[in-house]
Amino acid sequence: MTATESDATAVAPRIDAVFDLDALLTEDELAWRDRARRFAQERIAPVIEQDFEDKHFRRELVREAGELGFLGMHLSGYGCAGAGAVAYGLVCLELEAADSGWRTFVSVQGSLAMSAIHKYGSEAQKERWLPGMAAGELIGCFALTEPQGGSDPAAMTTTARREGDEWVVDGAKRWIGLASLADVAVVWAKVDDEGGDDHGVVRGFLVPTATPGFTATPIDGKLSMRASVQCDVTFDGVRLAADAMLPGARGLSGPFGCLNEARYGIVWGAMGAARSCLESALGRSISREVFGRPIGANQLIQAKLADMLVEVEKGVLLALHLGRLKERGALTPAQISVGKLNSVREALRIAHEARAILAGDGITNEFPVMRHAANLESVRTYEGTDEVHQLVIGRALTGLSAF
Incomplete structure (x- = not known):
């Protein structure tokens, strides 16, 4: 375990103690969360910096993700897990805490390609493709x-x-x-x-x-x-x-119905990247000493950490609210836009603040922060830019389309 990993392990309980999310989750949701966390920490995190450097996607992990039930997990039948919306969101959060690319893979496979076939396909099409995709045998x-x-x-x-x-x-x-x-x-x-x-x-x-x-x-x-x-x-x-x-x-309602599934996963996923950045900054603020004491003993650093935690808490609670709405069949496109806009925008701000706390070392791959910040620029762009989601929300507020 590197010093950076040790720091993150040490500070995670501190974050959990302030933000007791577990009390709001069911046993099944916690089980999905823990399964995804183990996969992310044991199979992705140890190799992700080198994979990012090498521009390498580990296709061999796709079958493992399928065996764990992550692919199309929110769908029912055809080998899919039939999990709830919150459980799916928690899996997205844990995967993106490792790297946005892996949450993106699960989104593309499950929320886009598999959802399109599941929602709109014939029975023959579903039988041909979905079981293999759920198992990770087909992409x-x-x-x-x-x-x-x-x-x-x-x-x-x-x-x-x-x-x-x-x-x-x-x-x-x-x-x-x-x-x-x-x-x-x-x-x-x-x-x-x-x-x-x-x-x-x-x-x-x-x-x-x-x-x-x-x-x-x-x-x-x-x-x-x-x-x-x-x-x-x-x-x-x-x-x-x-x-x-x-x-x-x-018509366009077809692809848009799938895009909303993927956007929902982003609401959760971006908060995973944000949490990872916060963990790195918090660990460093405790372990690094300047002028004879930890930098975390300074008011300015504590203020930054506090603001970062507040935004992570708000973002996850918003995601949880949207998840419960989705499970009731009451989630609207405008509500998804609120979540996507907020989560990605705040995750980027947290990444930038974390980079500042890490000082010069923050630009190296000793820490995941610059990688998260770079990835989040893509997440901010795909499945609707900030501006597109602002217009969706504006239309819901005014009843007037500005597109």
């Missing part, structure tokens, strides 16, 4: 964002046209997580079928990635999410059987 990706589209999916240019008994998909997507590793891609495309009922309508298609014309190229040069994989994807005359379409998804 899925979710191809929505386009090079020029960004926050405007209605401007989609990827098309699907009918040719006899087949669909032919052409176009391009960007920033598609896991695409070069995936076995199946959930692809959203506008139907090009003059005179047909679906002409110009966005529909979802299941595309086995071995299909000729499908190409996924990992994006290089990333300074964030380096232990994760995001790709440019092209579709060049990709031919699919007629039954490749997801029958239950018509």
Whole structure:
């Protein structure tokens, strides 16, 4: 155990003593939380700094995540665990405390690709893909964002046209997580079928990635999410059987329904990164001495630590509230936007404050803080930027759309 790990282990009980979250959780939720914490601490944390440096995603851990029940855990049937929303959120928090890339993987696999198939797929599609994905034997990706589209999916240019008994998909997507590793891609495309009922309508298609014309190229040069994989994807005359379409998804409500699942996980996950940064700063404030005493004995440092803890507590309690709403079927998109906006924005502020407390050592990989801060810049951008979520909330408040 390194000195940094020892510091974090020593300060965790201090944080827990101030913030008694366990009292608000069920035994089942605590069991899921503890399982995810062990996996994160034992399998991800010891190697994540080197993986970040090497731009390496450990695919061998995918099956382990499946065996532990994390993949599509909020779904029921087809080998999925059928866990509650709060249990899923706690797993996201613990994984992101290790690295945002691993929470992102669970989100892409479970909340996006598996949720799309589970919500909108035929029974045959569910049986074909979901059991293997839940077990970690198969990987899925979710191809929505386009090079020029960004926050405007209605401007989609990827098309699907009918040719006899087949669909032919052409176009391009960007920033598609896991695409070069995936076995199946959930692809959203506008139907090009003059005179047909679906002409110009966005529909979802299941595309086995071995299909000729499908190409996924990992994006290089990333300074964030380096232990994760995001790709440019092209579709060049990709031919699919007629039954490749997801029958239950018509229009943008289809992908948005999946995006809200992923955004919910981010509300929890970002607080995991924030907690990790707080633990690093707190441990260092106790162990590092300047001018003959620990830096944590200074009022300015204690004020920073107190503010960081307050925001972690507020963020987790908000996530818990949203989780209970979700379990009752009462969670709204605007409420998810409140959570995503707050959690990621405050997690970044905590990361920056922690870096300052760590002083010069804070920019090294002896501590996870700079890695978390870099990753959180991606989390802040995907699944809706701050500005998009502000507009969602503003629309809910005023009844007026400013998009």
